[in-house]
Amino acid sequence: MDPEYDERQFKIAIVGGGIGGLCCALFIHHFCSATNVKVKIDVYEQAAQYKEIGAGVHIGPNAAKLLHQIGIGAQLNTIAGFRRGVWLTFRRFDNGAEILTIPAKDEGPIRQAPVARAEFLDLLVKATQERDAATLHTGKMCKSVKENGNTINVSFADGTTITSSLVVGCDGIHSNIRGQFFQDRPLYSGRVAYRGVIPIADLEEWWPFETFAVSFLGPGKHFLVFPISRNQSLNIVAFVAVPESELGDLRESWTSKSRRKEAEIDYEGFNGTVRRLIKLLPSEISKWKLNDREPLDDWTFFGGKVVLLGDAAHAMLPHQGAGAGQALEDGYILARALADCLSKASRPAEVMTRLEPYMRLYQDVRLPRAKRAQQTAREAGLVYQMKIPDCAELPYDDCLPIVRDKLKDRMKWIWSGNIDEEYDELKKARFMS
Numbered sequence: 001m002d003p004e005y006d007e008r009q010f011k012i013a014i015v016g017g018g019i020g021g022l023c024c025a026l027f028i029h030h031f032c033s034a035t036n037v038k039v040k041i042d043v044y045e046q047a048a049q050y051k052e053i054g055a056g057v058h059i060g061p062n063a064a065k066l067l068h069q070i071g072i073g074a075q076l077n078t079i080a081g082f083r084r085g086v087w088l089t090f091r092r093f094d095n096g097a098e099i100l101t102i103p104a105k106d107e108g109p110i111r112q113a114p115v116a117r118a119e120f121l122d123l124l125v126k127a128t129q130e131r132d133a134a135t136l137h138t139g140k141m142c143k144s145v146k147e148n149g150n151t152i153n154v155s156f157a158d159g160t161t162i163t164s165s166l167v168v169g170c171d172g173i174h175s176n177i178r179g180q181f182f183q184d185r186p187l188y189s190g191r192v193a194y195r196g197v198i199p200i201a202d203l204e205e206w207w208p209f210e211t212f213a214v215s216f217l218g219p220g221k222h223f224l225v226f227p228i229s230r231n232q233s234l235n236i237v238a239f240v241a242v243p244e245s246e247l248g249d250l251r252e253s254w255t256s257k258s259r260r261k262e263a264e265i266d267y268e269g270f271n272g273t274v275r276r277l278i279k280l281l282p283s284e285i286s287k288w289k290l291n292d293r294e295p296l297d298d299w300t301f302f303g304g305k306v307v308l309l310g311d312a313a314h315a316m317l318p319h320q321g322a323g324a325g326q327a328l329e330d331g332y333i334l335a336r337a338l339a340d341c342l343s344k345a346s347r348p349a350e351v352m353t354r355l356e357p358y359m360r361l362y363q364d365v366r367l368p369r370a371k372r373a374q375q376t377a378r379e380a381g382l383v384y385q386m387k388i389p390d391c392a393e394l395p396y397d398d399c400l401p402i403v404r405d406k407l408k409d410r411m412k413w414i415w416s417g418n419i420d421e422e423y424d425e426l427k428k429a430r431f432m433s
């Protein structure tokens, strides 16, 4: 037995301290602090620090709402960019003319929150520490999980092992924990992405649009920008269709690099606004190969003692800006299920007899919604680049009305949706009929 294992506590090991892992810790702390059985949460992050490399990530209102519920929504708004009532204005790649503008309600406190990953992660780390929600460990790369009677042993690359009652695998798209149960099959999207951030101050003088949330759509290419960091920075992500055979040694990695010159060449045919933005990027920028994974049918292992969450469970393409939001929804529902499970017990040992049905409840509430987000993200990538079957052989101008129609209501179900209601209904069906 791990010498630190305490029979009186319900120990939870969160593996991976990214956005999904830290939010999961905060949600569990929020929902499970008042239960009879005390929880002890540890987060194990492989990196040497809780730090992110700077680029943007989008938090939609569905996810922002959950952060408001645990008292960090106002802080979220203080680091977010402001989209001026526009989620995205889709524009022609050549002359910048409007294709369609999707409004975003942003008057109220719960709103679209495009953020810098580093600033958002800092906020989550601080909230975790201030609330004493979890113990944060660094330099802990999980190699494997093993069933050890009623507990799970988690082994790390540094040779140490810890024992826990529940392990939540939040270790991202390359998840080792998922890899233990499924063979990893990366699926290439047909697209690569360049990424970089520039100061908005450099473009305020000449920027031609009302908002900084713009996506330029061209055949086989699209160019997305949105404001982060209180409107101080513009996040740029440029997508280009490239056949797999021409990828060279480009990796599926957030940290692989390329020269800006490559992007300049790729976007030669785009509007001057786009070309000017590229010139403002540093000479070396990020470039990565966009893959996702097929939806899984199972995120629950070892009798509910190991579950997956976030990208580890449902890696998706970034085209709907929904990956982080889906990870947050997972953490929120997992915490609700755990709170319900714990509230029926007076000792940790009793919890173990009911853990599996509650972890399956978490999975079954979340899986269909996350799967739909994975599938619609794939389709969105094709729509943005006029590669949908309906546009086959059609000239650009004739394809635009089809694209407009496919974009108009795409995001509604992701931003709305009542996950509390979904949870309550399935719980009732399972446990109270």
Ligand SMILES: Cc1cc2nc3c(=O)[nH]c(=O)nc-3n(C[C@H](O)[C@H](O)[C@H](O)COP(=O)(O)OP(=O)(O)OC[C@H]3O[C@@H](n4cnc5c(N)ncnc54)[C@H](O)[C@@H]3O)c2cc1C
Residues within 6 Å of the ligand: 015, 016, 017, 018, 019, 020, 021, 044, 045, 046, 047, 052, 053, 055, 056, 057, 140, 141, 142, 143, 170, 171, 172, 173, 174, 175, 176, 195, 254, 309, 310, 311, 312, 317, 318, 321, 322, 323, 324, 325, 327
């Ligand atoms: C550097 C980076 C850049 C990204 N950029 C974008 C982007 O531009 N657009 C976009 O849509 N999405 C991006 N994502 C993905 C997006 O952030 C996720 O979809 C979302 O935040 C859900 O995250 P997650 O917590 O499930 O996974 P992640 O954010 O990937 O976090 C996983 C965490 O687990 C840690 N970890 C991994 N393996 C282990 C292990 N074996 N043991 C312990 N810890 C481990 C990682 O270091 C990381 O901190 C990026 C992710 C990363 C890490």
Ligand SMILES: *[C@@H]1O[C@H](CO)[C@@H](O)[C@H](O)[C@H]1NC(C)=O
Residues within 6 Å of the ligand: 001, 002, 146, 147, 148, 149, 153, 161, 162, 163
């Ligand atoms: C779990 O870890 C403990 C030591 O930390 C060890 O005694 C035990 O044998 C391990 N169990 C398994 C199944 O590996």
Ligand SMILES: *[C@@H]1O[C@H](CO)[C@@H](O)[C@H](O)[C@H]1NC(C)=O
Residues within 6 Å of the ligand: 081, 082, 083, 084, 211, 212, 230, 231
């Ligand atoms: C920047 O954000 C503020 C609100 O935070 C907003 O009032 C202002 O219009 C924004 N500026 C731009 C250029 O979008």
Ligand SMILES: *[C@@H]1O[C@H](CO)[C@@H](O)[C@H](O)[C@H]1NC(C)=O
Residues within 6 Å of the ligand: 094, 095, 096, 097, 208, 271, 272, 273
């Ligand atoms: C590029 O787009 C902007 C904004 O719509 C527009 O004013 C400009 O005329 C466009 N340039 C060309 C060459 O079409």
